[in-house]
Amino acid sequence: MRTFEMADFGGVFLTSPPVDAGDAVWPGINAYVQWFIPVNPRPVSILFVHGGGGQGADFVRTPDGRRGWVHRFLQAGYATYVLDRPGHGRSAWNENVLGPATPAAEYGTLYPRFVEPGKHDLWQGASKHSRWPSDPLAGDRFMASQGPMATSLGASQRHVEAIAEQLLDLTGPTVVVSHSMGGPCGWALSAVGGLRVAAVLAAEPLGYSGMVHPLGIFNNGLAPEAYQGFHDPFAKPVAIVTGEATWMRDANRRAAEYVRARAPVFEHIVLEEHGITGNGHMLMAESNSDEIADLMIRWLDANVSCGLAQARA
Template sequence: MNHYSLQDFGGRFLTTGSIAVGDKTYPGVSAYVEWFIPEAHRDVSVTFVHGGGGQGSEFLRTPDNRPGWVHAFLAAGYPVYLLDRPGHGRSFWNDSVLGASVAAPDYDLLYPRFVEPAKHALWEGAASHCRWPEDPCCGDRFMASQGAMGITLEAAQRHVEAIAGELFELTGSTVILSHSAGGPCGWALAALGGEMVEAIIAIEPLGYPGQEHMLGRFDNGLVAAPFAGDANPYERPVLVVTGEATWMREANAIAFEFLRAQGHGAEHIRLEERGITGNGHMMMSETNSDKIAGLLLSWLAELWVATEN
């Protein structure tokens, strides 16, 4: 158990004002951010950016009711910000503002990829998956967390870019920790945040240059569309993390080669090479999540030492 004392905690909606649609007026693109500030905290925060149809709560508690990654980072002294991207979690999806969304995911769609990869063996290496919690309720809890998402990669990018300014006013200097489809959002945020983004930890980020995805094509490096910000999102320390039993291994390797070619010292950790085995795409929810959190914190600690020297 990680022990720490909080100086502050809370949350609020990030807004972009109202928008008129026909004869109706709605909130514009909005998001929800929750924060936890430990006593005697570091000057650099960590901002968690969830993937796909998920939400920030995925990092707060595991499906089998263990403390999530948030608690490990708080115990290490980092202020933590949990973003529910526009239309996700506590930020509801309004088609009139955000555009159309994909159909709600069902068990047949998500279980083979997230909960039962070894059973369905849809890709090479899936048989190695063994870290999903055994309690059947854990799969139900995961499914309950999954909701709407946009029908294009560009829409997701534009939505998060819209709330970036207000987000960075809260987070200050920060490390972006993104997951899956939150990966492109992390790069887009960094292009707007510039020097405020100290580093990026990309957990199995979606996309690589030229990839054809069901929601669009990656036509601008690791994102679909031109960045709204002027900063180079890759011009900072970047860590890509990939599990042993995920379908993302080849795609992450290609993305890493792109990052390495940028010349800013990107690193790719394949968990099994660090003795952390059996993980799938939702590694923050799996039974060895604490070990992975420890690995991420060690990488940051080494980064700060290198920066100081």
């Protein structure tokens, strides 16, 4: 096992101005970000943006207790920042500020899509799913991580945009690594960040242009709403990563067509084409998560200037 020496780790709440809601004043839109910084980091960091009702912990450890993507990118020399989007993880949901939330998802909703796709066979290719961890508690731990989320995709986008400047000031030049419903938030961060976002790695991102979703329509390309940032979110290297047994395959193919026409460097990384098979939607949680992270790191090495700081001295 490769080891690394830490220079710093910690976390902070990113905050917006307080909100006066009638007879009370509430903390504004806020998010928690945790960081892990190795000695002699690369000059570009990694920013993990979780999906759906999840949280940043999705990237720290897998449901069966293995080291997560955070560790893999640290071993490769990257400072890593792990976001709990507003209202998720360590950022509590406050309807007075964030608006209404969905109920937390129950087993009958999430197990067929995340944990047991092969058993339920709800889409073409679901039977190929073989990478959910064998630990019998992995499914329960995954469910324990899932909470409420905004009742509209547009609200989720606006929540992240509200803390985007503070977040990017903290990360410095960064690569956004998003997952699922964090995908639209990742494009929004790229639109705010401009050159501060060196690349975007979107793992199974939700949405394609014109997609109709129960929580909103993708009216702005790969996002539901017009961006509050003024930069082209695709004017940098971009990769979309898709598993073999996920329901996201067609949506990711359409998203890839959209990005390919706009990004200067683009690759749709279809995992089985790289010998990585059997994956469902939770790429960072499944039994071959290290292989997937290593493939992403190799893509960055080939396409983005992320050299080690010590190599530049």
